Amino acid sequence: MSIKIAAMILAGGKGTRLQSLTRKTAKPAVSYGGKYRIIDFPLSNCANSGISHVGVLTQYESSELNTYIGSGRNWGINGVDALMSVLTPKQTEEGSSWYRGTADAIYENLDWLDEIDPEYVLILSGDHIYSCTYNEMLNLTEEKDADCTISVCEVPWEEASRFGILETDEEGNILAFKEKPKQPKSNLASMGIYIFKYKSLRSALVADAKDETSDHDFGKNIIPSMLEGGKKLIAYTYKGYWKDVGTIASLHQANMDLLLSGDPTINLMSMTGGQRIYSEDNHATPQFIGPKATVKDCLINQGAKVYGSVDHCVISSDVIVEEGASVANSVLMLGARIEKGAKVVDAMIGPHALVEEGEEVKPEKGTIALVSNKKALGR
Amino acid sequence: MKNVIGLINFHSSPEISPLTDNRPLGSTSFLGRYALCDFALSAFCNAGIDTIGLLVKDHQRSILKHVGSLDSWTRNTKTSQRIIMYNEPGHQNLACNTDLQNIKENDWALYDSNANYIVVAPAHIIASLDLRPILAEHIARHEKITVVGTKVKDASKEFLSENILKADKDGCIYDNYPNPGDEKGPAILSMAIYIINRTVLADMIHRFLPANPSLDLRKLIYQAAEEGQYQCHLHLYEGYARCIDSFDHYMEYSFELLNPEIAEQLFRPDWPIYTKSHDTPPALYGAKSSVKDSMVANGALIEGNVEHSIIGRNVRIAPGANVKNAIIFSSTHIGENALIEDALIDKYSMITRSKKIGGTKENPLYLHQGAIV
Known part of the structure; x- marks a missing residue:
């Protein structure tokens, strides 16, 4: 049976600006929303799109991420004929090297794609937060017989120079692509989501690999060279919530977006049926809210125990907020512990971090504090 | 073994x-x-x-x-x-x-x-x-x-x-x-x-x-x-x-x-209790909710008041509703300003706005699956 589409998820990035959260964890494996890791979103989107051949390209601090992905069971990508592969840099006859860029990462794994021989290849980022299926985008690609479709969203004009910007004609054909243009001619930003005809992708990657001056990057090299070569590239306009979280502040904000008071365009409760986001189940007990607790405007995962006061927070499994502690506008990650009398405002409390009795965490106004001391382990 | x-x-x-x-x-x-x-x-x-x-x-x-x-x-x-x-x-x-x-x-x-x-x-x-x-x-x-x-x-x-x-x-x-x-x-x-x-x-x-x-x-x-x-x-x-x-x-x-x-x-740390995973999101609490002394399952959305209760998966508790000494099974909806006290409400039930139902501590009320009250 021929395979319509295979997905390749780029998950090798370091995410330096997430500071200590990514010191030992790849950015796609960073926890989010009390229950999830960021990569649950693209993986669930693949599952919900009926894509059953998925390769995840990992590199930086990959063991935790590789372990998490495992056989793909968490997302149901382990059924009949399904294939979930973690693809790390490897040694070959030609030698060995790290992935030199996004395009090189795919190039190094053409053997994996050749084996599947799909009609189309979907390229995704492992660190974007959004919920959708890719079926409409694939239909458009087939309908227009495009070599490549790039998913775009409209960004505010004043921010357009931070993105890869596409210029299109009225029919959505891409005329030009510019990485971070000083004077943008459009506000359609590339989301780093591509569907390629596999044959076209393959020849572009092979040509790029031979070019020693290339950065081997999709945005900088592959897309411009395909445009130059006269290939048909089209834009697919995405409407809905989409976030590329790069900093502690933006990760904090993306968490707060999930609250009832947050961004109405992302609502986990409305993602039911074939729109659910799947994740690992951690066998935790139900969450417990103590007799003296106050809980306002929060998202709380199973296994958390709240005895103190929490307001405008996202709270993971195995978190304990002791009596008399108060936490506001903060994210408490897996196993964090806030001892009695502690006060936490505007913070990200990392996995297994401890805020000790009576301690105060309060950053300068307008910033987000990060606590990641792992001291709650074994308490 | x-x-x-x-x-x-x-x-x-x-x-x-x-x-x-x-x-x-x-x-x-x-x-x-x-x-x-x-x-x-x-x-x-x-x-x-x-x-x-x-x-x-x-x-x-x-x-x-x-x-x-x-x-x-x-x-x-x-x-x-x-x-x-x-x-x-x-x-x-x-x-x-x-x-x-x-x-x-x-x-x-x-x-x-x-x-x-x-x-x-x-x-x-x-x-x-x-x-x-x-x-x-x-x-x-x-x-x-x-x-x-x-x-x-x-x-x-x-x-x-x-x-x-x-x-x-x-x-x-x-x-x-x-x-x-x-x-x-x-x-x-x-x-x-x-x-x-x-x-x-x-x-x-x-x-x-x-x-x-x-x-x-x-x-x-x-x-x-x-x-x-x-x-x-x-x-x-x-x-x-x-x-x-x-x-x-x-x-x-x-x-x-x-x-x-x-x-x-x-529930001992060395003795996990396994159950079926439903892939429900974490529970959401509204800005005006008050929840005390309760267990809440994932997928619940609580905007009202809950005290000494057990709230199941995908339960909705609307603003102003009061739930006390109650067990609410999964996918039940409690309407605005409704009052539930000393009761077990079975799955897929709907308690409409401002309804008051309940039993007593000694004799709690049971409401059957799929009830609309």
Whole structure:
């Protein structure tokens, strides 16, 4: 049976600006929303799109991420004929090297794609937060017989120079692509989501690999060279919530977006049926809210125990907020512990971090504090 | 453990009307997240027992919906065996729809197996019980039948559906009879967990069942001992154990686990309780909600007030609603300004705006599945 589409998820990035959260964890494996890791979103989107051949390209601090992905069971990508592969840099006859860029990462794994021989290849980022299926985008690609479709969203004009910007004609054909243009001619930003005809992708990657001056990057090299070569590239306009979280502040904000008071365009409760986001189940007990607790405007995962006061927070499994502690506008990650009398405002409390009795965490106004001391382990 | 078969016995659970009108007690929701049979299934999984049979009496749809292919309680999905055991002829003759007839009907467990021991555990008793030392004791003492019992403070109030056991100093059971409910004071009650040598069970079924087709496992063990055929050994379990034998006890034991000191006896860090994953998002609390002294399952959306309650998966509690001393099963919606007190609201129900319903502490209200009030 021929395979319509295979997905390749780029998950090798370091995410330096997430500071200590990514010191030992790849950015796609960073926890989010009390229950999830960021990569649950693209993986669930693949599952919900009926894509059953998925390769995840990992590199930086990959063991935790590789372990998490495992056989793909968490997302149901382990059924009949399904294939979930973690693809790390490897040694070959030609030698060995790290992935030199996004395009090189795919190039190094053409053997994996050749084996599947799909009609189309979907390229995704492992660190974007959004919920959708890719079926409409694939239909458009087939309908227009495009070599490549790039998913775009409209960004505010004043921010357009931070993105890869596409210029299109009225029919959505891409005329030009510019990485971070000083004077943008459009506000359609590339989301780093591509569907390629596999044959076209393959020849572009092979040509790029031979070019020693290339950065081997999709945005900088592959897309411009395909445009130059006269290939048909089209834009697919995405409407809905989409976030590329790069900093502690933006990760904090993306968490707060999930609250009832947050961004109405992302609502986990409305993602039911074939729109659910799947994740690992951690066998935790139900969450417990103590007799003296106050809980306002929060998202709380199973296994958390709240005895103190929490307001405008996202709270993971195995978190304990002791009596008399108060936490506001903060994210408490897996196993964090806030001892009695502690006060936490505007913070990200990392996995297994401890805020000790009576301690105060309060950053300068307008910033987000990060606590990641792992001291709650074994308490 | 390769030489052990674990059987979850849905036959031995009592009927608790109206809670079990459409489902067996074993697949009834507990604490918003579990089904009662999760505790026995987790005990098998944690003990490394990987040949598991479910002795299904009736309502198999409800059980299958929860357990699926039992993957959630299985360490290795290839090397393990998981079998749903169903007694087809028992449905022509309900008097014979017993655990023993079910085992006889599915006699692979008796004859087509290399296992030396069969462990039977009921689906309605809640405990975090480690079977490994009990099995080790059974083997070391060369016992043929071991019954696990627990000490209760007052036999007239607890384990009303189970047997009172009396044993001598050596742990040899010399008396074994259904709890009459009027014997006040401490006693040892059967947890309906049996470890039986496979060949012994086959022999007992062969010997006693033809003459008495409605015999069940509990009576068989009693009878075998009575007639001097097989001696039974008592293993006394000392940890937390509760038997769901009535609607009132279902309510009482649910609420008692809101006390963290009691909950810690059941939910131990080294003893995970596994259950089916529903991939529901974390629970959402509104800006004006007030929640105290409660357990809340994932997928719940609470904008009202909740006190001393257990809130199930995908429950919605609208702004201004008050829920107190109540258990709300999954996917129920409580409308704006509604008031629910001292009640159990079953699944998929809808309490409309400003409705007030409830019972009393002594006599809580039960609202059936899918009710619209």
